[in-house]
Amino acid sequence: MSKMPTVKDVAEYAGVSVGTVSRVLSGETAVKPILREKVNGAISALGYRPNVTARALRTNRTNVIGLIVPDITNPFFAQLAASVERASLECGHSLMLASSHDDREAEQSHVMAFLDRSVRGIIVVASSDSPGLHFEAPVPIISLDRRFGAFPLVSTNHAQAAALIADHLYGLGHRRITYIAGPANTEAGRMRQEGFVSKIARFGKIGEPVELEIVHGKFDYDSGERIARELLSRPTLGRPTAIAAASDQQAIGALRAARDLKIDVPRKLSVTGFDDISLANLVVPRLTTIRQPADMLARRAVGLLLDEPPGSGDEMVDGSLIVRGSSGPCPQLKTVVSHTN
Amino acid sequence: MSKMPTVKDVAEYAGVSVGTVSRVLSGETAVKPILREKVNGAISALGYRPNVTARALRTNRTNVIGLIVPDITNPFFAQLAASVERASLECGHSLMLASSHDDREAEQSHVMAFLDRSVRGIIVVASSDSPGLHFEAPVPIISLDRRFGAFPLVSTNHAQAAALIADHLYGLGHRRITYIAGPANTEAGRMRQEGFVSKIARFGKIGEPVELEIVHGKFDYDSGERIARELLSRPTLGRPTAIAAASDQQAIGALRAARDLKIDVPRKLSVTGFDDISLANLVVPRLTTIRQPADMLARRAVGLLLDEPPGSGDEMVDGSLIVRGSSGPCPQLKTVVSHTN
């Protein structure tokens, strides 16, 4: 391992000054073609690679974007991280990833660590609401999916998307529905709930009334399974005919509870999720859910970060309903029909 | 945002030289207690944070560990990444994560990018074998789970673990088994296959013969589903009574194929996986599999990286068998028993 060549080596080899080498490297300023070629020749002859650290020290800026997610093990965040990495790469930036483990202190310290490395900008999927928090950061910060402090948010239009689910279930005839909500201390959790609830309420006014029960949980499998198990253990009459969950993971947990209790989905019970993680299409039955456009969200977030000046307003992207096998007509209706026969 | 304070500011505030400040910061060299306190006072008074970029430029070393995985969307790699991040943090290092999308070129360019940032070391979960490749890197490189070039590997003892599955299935009476192998161009794929096959072969010699069929696929859900669907579409006689998959994802795909074809698992068919991703415990029936000790693997990998001198030998960690609902006694045996009755 001989020492790496530096601008100085390149300059000597090409017979120019280091300033000229630097100018060729940056590509911005005009350099006489003859010199430019000499420099490029020297660069490839020596196998020169610019020292990004030195560059960062001088310019106080890097090509690294920092991403903080609550838990990389959560499939939706993993997908989001993959999308953000791709979007960053497309813009010539690398990604530094950190997991906050849903811990606000860890989140903060990751932000500081990123700042210390003078990243180009930070994208954070917040662990939970941290209202009011809005320090002056020397680089742009964007919230993704879940709002971080008071920083601009790029997210799915949770309310609109949740309303799509409400539409779907109401249309299938369900009038006794349980909504498994996400944590109330996340904006995503609240927005999804509100979108769902207010749509159902509207149906109640213009159409038939709906019995809506709301149970709060975390966004994970366990919450969904636990809550659904309790719900479904009730006597048949008190049971919902549809469970709408605030996340796919909850919904998949609910699916498992239904199976354990031998309740046929979708014939006796409809279950819906939110996110469209890859697993949603693999469970049995396949899950009806909302697709969050991860690639689009990521591109927008990176875009806002890199804009000059950086974007400062929220951006919403519509989610879309994906109908699969876990939702079907309300069993009550069927009974009525067969009764008529 | 006033400019960040530097060592110089701290030095002035404390009435010492910048050298002394630096020495206090490093903690290594002895500094007179009175000065040390003055410096520390100045540091907290000014809210000084060392500039890691400058430090990196000077020392040519950072506290960043680079991790490259083939696909962060794969739950096993996500888990591994989470474990590596935790292990790094425990050792005071941050993690830079990159996804190679199973592309060797991308992998290489990520390695270069990490080298450019003078990371402390690189851990790579290789996308596929890249034999012979063994360049002199200025920082340690360790392979994790799947070997990268000729660099030392930390992995589960795939062969030992696969043999555990063979034991388990043979013990349950299965004599017609299909092994869904991983890609032959991955060491993990080959080792698991070899461990499984040679154990079965041994049984064939010392016990009853086993019909073993081997089908190759990728490590993903789709491969498992597709292969199992074909296998299970055969007339009952030609069908295996057990499918051992080289990954949980394949196994879960196989589970889905079995369900679609209305083949009862585990009563008509046993299915086993490998990895113990969190999903393995959530599918129906829960998956019998091999647990890879992700935390341990990660800690070892980070350990080797940070050792002085860096570790240069492979390390194997034993996997353990997790028996759940997807494996059971061979149906053939049951038939015989009921025939006897």
Add this chain to the structure above:
DNA sequence: CTGAAAGCGCTTACAG
């Protein structure tokens, strides 16, 4: 034990 000074590899006004 401490200070003054060099230097890590770049970029960028400043002259010319």
Add this chain to the structure above:
DNA sequence: CTGAAAGCGCTTACAG
């Protein structure tokens, strides 16, 4: 358009 020089914020021999 190009070169000489300063300087980004540190660390670390080198004297003393």
